[in-house]
Amino acid sequence: xxxxxxxxxxxxxxxxxxxxxxxxxxxxxxxxxxxxxxxxxxxxxxxxxxxxxxxxxxxxxxxxxxxxxxxxxxxxxxxxxxxxxxxxxxxxxxxxxxxxxxxxxxxxxxxxxxxxxxxxxxxxxxxxxxxxxxxxxxxxxxxxxxxxxxxxxxxxxxxxxxxxxxxxxxxxxxxxxxxxxxxxxxxxxxxxxxxxxxxxxxxxxxxxxxxxxxxxxxxxxxxxxxxxxxxxxxxxxxxxxxxxxxxxxxxxxxxxxxxxxxxxxxxxxxxxxxxxxxxxxxxxxxxxxxxxxxxxxxxxxxxxxxxxxxxxxxxxxxxxxxxxxxxxxxxxxxxxxxxxxxxxxxxxxxxxxxxxxxxxxxxxxxxxxxxxxxxxxxxxxxxxxxxxxxxxxxxxxxxxxxxxxxxxxxxxxxxxxxxxxxxx
Numbered sequence: 001x002x003x004x005x006x007x008x009x010x011x012x013x014x015x016x017x018x019x020x021x022x023x024x025x026x027x028x029x030x031x032x033x034x035x036x037x038x039x040x041x042x043x044x045x046x047x048x049x050x051x052x053x054x055x056x057x058x059x060x061x062x063x064x065x066x067x068x069x070x071x072x073x074x075x076x077x078x079x080x081x082x083x084x085x086x087x088x089x090x091x092x093x094x095x096x097x098x099x100x101x102x103x104x105x106x107x108x109x110x111x112x113x114x115x116x117x118x119x120x121x122x123x124x125x126x127x128x129x130x131x132x133x134x135x136x137x138x139x140x141x142x143x144x145x146x147x148x149x150x151x152x153x154x155x156x157x158x159x160x161x162x163x164x165x166x167x168x169x170x171x172x173x174x175x176x177x178x179x180x181x182x183x184x185x186x187x188x189x190x191x192x193x194x195x196x197x198x199x200x201x202x203x204x205x206x207x208x209x210x211x212x213x214x215x216x217x218x219x220x221x222x223x224x225x226x227x228x229x230x231x232x233x234x235x236x237x238x239x240x241x242x243x244x245x246x247x248x249x250x251x252x253x254x255x256x257x258x259x260x261x262x263x264x265x266x267x268x269x270x271x272x273x274x275x276x277x278x279x280x281x282x283x284x285x286x287x288x289x290x291x292x293x294x295x296x297x298x299x300x301x302x303x304x305x306x307x308x309x310x311x312x313x314x315x316x317x318x319x320x321x322x323x324x325x326x327x328x329x330x331x332x333x334x335x336x337x338x339x340x341x342x343x344x345x346x347x348x349x350x351x352x353x354x355x356x357x358x359x360x361x362x363x364x365x366x367x368x369x370x371x372x373x374x375x376x377x378x379x380x381x382x383x384x385x386x387x388x389x390x391x392x393x394x395x396x397x398x399x400x401x402x403x404x405x406x407x408x409x410x411x412x413x414x415x416x417x418x419x420x421x422x423x424x
Contacts, residue, residue: 153176253288331348
């Protein structure tokens with residue numbers, strides 16, 4: 001690309017015979033055919049105009065996106081797998097499991113919360129996870145959740161080993177399934193240990209069973225850079241099951257994370273491996289890889305909001321302003337499912353209802369557009385103050401902000417390549 005286009009705020013994404021040119025500070029974007037980039041030897045004036053625009057903070061209105069309540073419910077930390085990368089590794093000492101009678105208490109918590117906070121009690125979806133939620137010991141609890149929120153979609157994250165035992169439940173309720181499967185059998189067992197020698201095969205058979213009844217599945221795969229050359233074998237395996245032909249089978253790559261979404265220690269290794277895989281196998285473009293590249297989801301949603309609503313979202317995560325809380329089996333309520341730290345606890349649902357309004361006020365004040373360092377940063381739209389859990393691990397405060405990856409040049413130098421390859 002010609003040096004005329006060099007600008008810290010400008011990103012250029014190629015697509016076929018066109019360029020999409022983005023000003024990440026103004027949140028404006030223009031599309032030009034490649035032949036129109038220069039006119040009579042001069043850079044198209046539209047590009048120069050784009051590069052000189054003011055920050056979106058001066059042009060757009062901040063908004064809080066009103067959303068329905070989307071709680072996360074942890075059935076227990078019991079699981080038939082032991083995964084070396086599991087973010088719940090520090091939580092598994094808690095042996096209590098959620099009982100059917102506890103579900104009513106979670107509903108009472110929201111009744112009380114919405115009444116005190118004067119907000120509408122309307123649910124978008126219930127996210128259910130473990131451990132492994134589809135253990136037989138959780139059957140009564142899952143039935144209680146379905147009966148408590150009968151018209152709400154229940155989204156399960158599962159390793160799929162025992163799905164065949166719950167087909168009747170899945171069919172008779174509004175359910176959505178995310179299956180954790182880390183590639184081929186050899187890849188899957190590299191970082192995941194289980195005493196059930198045929199667990200992988202049971203998951204594959206359960207997937208076939210669900211696809212056979214026209215049920216949509218999202219396969220969630222932890223992307224391991226050391227296996228980048230092995231993913232074509234995984235793609236072949238998924239294609240035999242209908243991937244790319246059957247819209248009900250989708251694949252997403254996610255990174256191995258530590259404390260929060262921005263705690264990705266090997267992010268540059270991931271990006272390098274992804275670029276190699278993309279050169280090797282074009283099918284990777286059909287995989288949802290957004291979570292491999294921190295900030296890409298924020299960028300795309302910000303561009304869409306700026307264009308359609310003339311506004312921007314001022315929070316990094318909905319858990320900062322919305323009661324999308326996580327309910328742990330020990331009775332505590334946390335603003336994020338990725339931590340059971342006392343600083344993330346905003347209340348209890350048992351033995352009695354407790355709501356920490358001061359903690360909630362601190363979360364609601366964590367807006368990137370009110371933070372001096374953030375508003376001066378050119379990467380504010382990607383980072384938005386950083387993941388609150390990652391920031392908490394570094395600043396020791398729920399009010400803390402953390403630039404994390406955006407101060408690492410060895411990460412930033414790859415981002416243009418990522419945008420160009422993803423083309424989305």
